[in-house]
Amino acid sequence: MDNFEKYTMRRKFVYIVLLLGIALTSWIYWKSNAEFNDTLIILKRKLYTIRDVSLQPLPTTCKSHPFLVIIVTSYVGHVELRSAHRRAMPAEELRKINATRVFLLAQIPDTEKYITQSAINDESKSFGDILQGTFKENYRNLTYKHLMGLKWASTTCRDASYILKVDDDTVYNLEKTYALLKSVNYSTPLLMGYMLNNTKPRRNKENKWYVTWDEYPRHEYPPYLSGWYYITTPQVAAALCDEAIYHPYFWIDDIFVTGLLTESLGIKLRELPDSFWLAYYELLECCLNDMIKKSIKCDYVVGPNGGRNNLIVEFNNAVRNCNNWGNCTIRTSDQELDKVCIAHKERQIFGDGGQAEVKYIKL
Known part of the structure; x- marks a missing residue:
């Protein structure tokens, strides 16, 4: 073999290597891009959008461009709680302040024995305020439900001024909420509620909110807002x-939506004042009793119902009576709740551990 043939063979070998290199690079790029696209498709399937629902509210729910859209996360079997919300804040009262409300439900779980889909269908026909996703009710599906509500509100009610997200077992003062929103002045993206900082994942397997390192590989959650009310x-x-x-799916909904996603977007959370919140049901009971029995105003806005479905009705009725009758006085320093209603707070506010012991003291 002469030098020319050797040169020709070397060139062919180089060309072949180059072609193989190009082919390998193209294959790797295509493969990685395909995996990326497949991942997006899978994540998109995880998001239950407005198309992935079995029941929707009336088409006229947001026709009048409401000032406020209230989305209420509700377990499908909580018929009495939804009824309490409707009685505490009837649709006609909501219309007076240009507000509308929708309850977020999922499919009935196999373990549920006290509710049927036909009953939910009837409820939807009667009130026109049900948004039901195609996924099953489960606390690990709360993120789906949360995003479903936000997606619906931001799509169907895109011209609304505000969205209020609450849980169905949360008691809140609608009049003070409305007054707050009328006074809000914001020039940046608005996410406002009760902020939790320096919260750490539960690593105890016995805890309901146990999170594995695979699910969340960091030692601390970013700041986030309580899903009670924001x-x-x-x-x-x-x-x-x-x-x-x-974003990789995470099943604790308020941490995922108002913590991890806002962190990715660079949205700064805003905190409502401490005077807005009553962390314990017993404190809310004390405040309610003082309104009814002593005509002392309860200026707090949000609290838990403690398993008392009708508490949201009693609370809002008492607030209305105070306002309509004009006979309620402002709470004085010697009547402050921490003095007349003593709670031994063994758990962090909005936390999931410990119990509260409260004793009501008559003045």
Whole structure:
């Protein structure tokens, strides 16, 4: 073999190597891109959008461009709680302040024996305020339900001024909420509620909120808002739903939606004042009793119902009576709740551990 043939063979070998290298690089790029696209498709399937529902509210729910859209996370079997919300804040009362309300439900779980889908269908026909997803009720599916509500509100009610997200076992003062929103002045993306900082994942397997290192590989959650009650806008809600497509799914909904997603988007959370919240049901009972029996105003806005379904009705009725009759006085320093209603707070506010012991003291 002469030098020319050797040169020709070397060139062929180099070309072959180059072609193989190009082919391998293209295959790796295509493969990685395909996996990325497949991942997006899978994540998109995880988001229960407005199309992935079995029941929707009336088409006219947001026709009048409401000032406030209230989305209430509700377990499908909580018929009495939904009834209490409707009685505490009837649809006609909501219309007076240009507000509307929707309850977020999922499919009936196999273990549920006291509710049927036909009953939910009847409830939906009667009130027109049910948004039911195609996924099963489960606390690990709460993120789906949360995002479903935000997606619906930001799509169907995109012209609304505000979205209020609450849980069905939360008691809140609608009049003070409305007054707050009328006074809000914001120029940045709005996410406002009770902020939790420096919260750590539960690593005890016996805990209901146990999180594995695979599910969450960090030692601390970012700051987030309690899902009990927070305020945002359709624009921010839409951004959160869009961002969720690209973010690994996490099943603790308020941490995922108002913590991890806002961290990714760089949205700064805003905190409502401490005077807004009553962390314990017993404190709310004390405040309610003082309104009814002593005509002392209860200026707190949000609290838990402690398993008393009708408490939201009693609380809002007492607030209305105070306002309508004009006979309620402002709470004085010697009547402060921490003095007349003593709670031994053994758990962090909005936490999931420990119990509260409260004793009501008559003045």
